[in-house]
Amino acid sequence: MQAEIISIGTELTTGAKLDTNSQWLSLELAEIGISVIAHTTIADDLDEMVATLRTAAERSEIVLITGGLGPTLDDLTREAMAKFGNVPLVQHEPSLEHVKAMFAKRNRPMPERNLIQAMFPEGSEPLPNPRGTAPGIWMPYQRQDGEISHVAAMPGVPSEMKQMFRQQVLPRLDGSGQVIRRARINLFGVGESQAEEILGDLTARGRDPDVGITVHEATITLRITAMASSVDECRAKIEKTRETILNRMGTLVFGVEDEELEHALVRLLRLRRASLSTAESGTGGLLAHRLTGVAGFETCYMGGVVVPTNTAKRELVSVDPMLIRQYGAISQEVALAIAKGCRQRFGTNFALAVTEWPEFDPDDPLGQVPASFVALAGPNVAKVEKVQHFGDPAIAKSRTAKVAMNLLRLQLIEG
Known part of the structure; x- marks a missing residue:
């Protein structure tokens, strides 16, 4: 048995909103052994919705739809399902009473347009929605080969969709035995x-x-x-x-799973009963931000400074100005001096340092590939690693911070 997931909404195809429902549904289906072969996102276009529905239902036993069940003119899912099944929309009285009750509960008059939420393709089954005004739809479809597929439409609001899936849709799915x-x-x-x-x-x-x-x-x-x-x-x-x-x-x-390098580094530091401090230029405090986001960091991370200028390097971590004039701020010599000065300032076992790097255009074929340096200072250890900045400049800070953390991680493992 295989399934397809269709997400409806122009706000998704334009990028205004992100579709997280499809990922969640795929993981839920996997729990019962149903493989998902396609995720499709469609704008609020009736003809495209009908065509996509037909293609999906002809090749997959289960088709899950999210979105398009609201009361506004651009909510076309129920109309698309009726046209796809070649049946009329009919009113379902219990669903109409539910919609009315939801408005009454909120002490609000029900707009006439909300009547559409009690309309369903003939032969389909309403799926109750205790959290909202939009019931879902469960609809069988006879394929050209004579087999039956099932289409389930659910609200696009994640909290409503998840409850409806687990309470109404999941019990209707047989799974694959896998x-x-x-x-x-x-x-x-x-x-x-x-x-x-x-x-x-x-x-x-x-x-x-x-x-x-x-x-x-x-x-x-x-x-x-x-x-x-x-x-x-x-x-x-x-x-x-x-x-x-x-x-x-x-x-x-x-x-x-969801573990990042900072989780691994904090775990090792705590295991070794070691302390760390940081001094950052190019990463602008990203190392400190990530380390302080890990539970228990207080026992091993003692703090950090941001040193984006030569004055900051001199005043905060005691880097000799002559060293900067001799080698330049972006050099392995200055990177190591920053790390040593940081370690001395905070009195930690280890210190990590990151230099700045020049701006660069990755699309310039003649441009020189810039570099920065990360350094590690510790008991009987002084290491520097060069970081070449190629590719997307947007990830340069993240990648450099990771190189720095990995430098210490490997030292703690191998040293």
């Missing part, structure tokens, strides 16, 4: 192509469980998807693949 479970492993310090090369056959098409690779701001996430007849069997498949990934990727792996 379950799907997922897991994520996060890595840093290697490119996507190199990661795939190290993983080898793990990312081969058709492998069970499937291993996919996604990249976000230089963090690589390996997504493991397993399908089996039981949850325990899925977990066993995932665990075996997880062990193989850990063996092949080694210290490139820093966490699982």
